[in-house]
Amino acid sequence: MPESPEVDALAGFLDTAASGRTVEAVDILEFRTVKTRATPPATLIGRTITGAARHGKHIEVMFGDESLVVSLGRHGWIRWVEGDDDETGADATRPPSLATVSLSGEVAMEMTDAGTWVSLGLFVVGDPREVPAIAKLGPDPVDPDFTRAAFDAALGARRKQIKAILQEQESLAGIGNAYSDEILHAAMISPVAHAAALGDGERQRLFEATVAVLRDAIGARRGVPIDQLKPAKVAAMRVHGRTNESCPVCGDTVRDFSFSGASAQYCPTCQTEGVRL
Known part of the structure; x- marks a missing residue:
């Protein structure tokens, strides 16, 4: 299960590696991951990433006035793929990708889920607090103001x-x-x-x-x-x-x-x- 230390490191990596890159394609392999049907991830094609952040166990990928929020659920993760990464041989044991966001520079973010049921969720929102689970989050113990x-x-x-x-x-x-x-x-x-x-x-x-x-x-x-x-x-x-x-x-x-x-x-x-x- 993803937890805040690892999700924080993932957000930090994406904030550095993905910022400034443009979304070139979105491939949804599992339709149940898309939680905002009026604004599916494909609406982000052509948009440029401006940063990334963590909210509890959720990742926010920012696009200025919109964000792609990835709810990692119980077994979800974001895999960073560079160039032509072939999932054959030993790599075939990796968790399957349920959605892929291809970026400029021949890199991609693959959203994976290893569970027997789909727990990964994708939201395109104007404010991360529009995601119900984020809106209900309690205080974060790693916040410097936590008392x-x-x-x-x-x-x-x-x-x-x-x-x-x-x-x-x-x-x-x-x-x-x-x-x-x-x-x-x-x-x-x-x-x-x-x-x-x-x-x-x-x-x-x-x-x-x-x-x-x-x-x-x-x-x-x-x-x-x-x-x-x-x-x-x-x-x-x-x-x-x-x-x-x-x-x-x-x-x-x-x-x-x-x-x-x-x-x-x-x-x-x-x-x-x-x-x-």
Whole structure:
């Protein structure tokens, strides 16, 4: 699942590599990706890209008074293709392209989706807030103005598992399954703890961990080639995806816990007082 550190790096790459290039062709291979039927991506042919930005887990490619917003969904990504890139042999295992925007200079942006259902979405809008998911985004923990007060407001006093709240885009923007595991491990908090049960000290640890984990990851991904962002993310995880490996903090065995169709990796010693969920 794309999350803010990798999406931020992708937006930064596109802001540099795509700015100043003109859209020469648009090829939609999966019609369900187009969410603005009155203004499909083909209306951007002949327009010049002026920049790119991130909104939570969404990419905005700017064209002055309009933008192409790419909602990456659960498994979406943007692949940068230079020249004649032939998807044969080993490359055939790459996620399929559902839409291609060809640019001047013999380069293209391929919008991919690796899921079993289409989660990628393409919107051509005058303002990114016209995209419903962006309009509903909560505060972004990597924003320099993000405060403990905004964090407390996002958590509230709900009897809801904190891991679920961290991934709730309307509460906090940009966090998914992987970084929620990393944040909770750094904060030494159980993934099944309810927001309402957290004391002030636990909330402070969680606030600090949320900010530090995401901002450190953004710094670490900056400059990484976009086709290497996912491997870089996987390699940096301390508990997520590390089931049965040793916790890098205490040496206990990282465990896996499944609930409500989701899963979490955690360290019993660091997070659950030795209790195995």
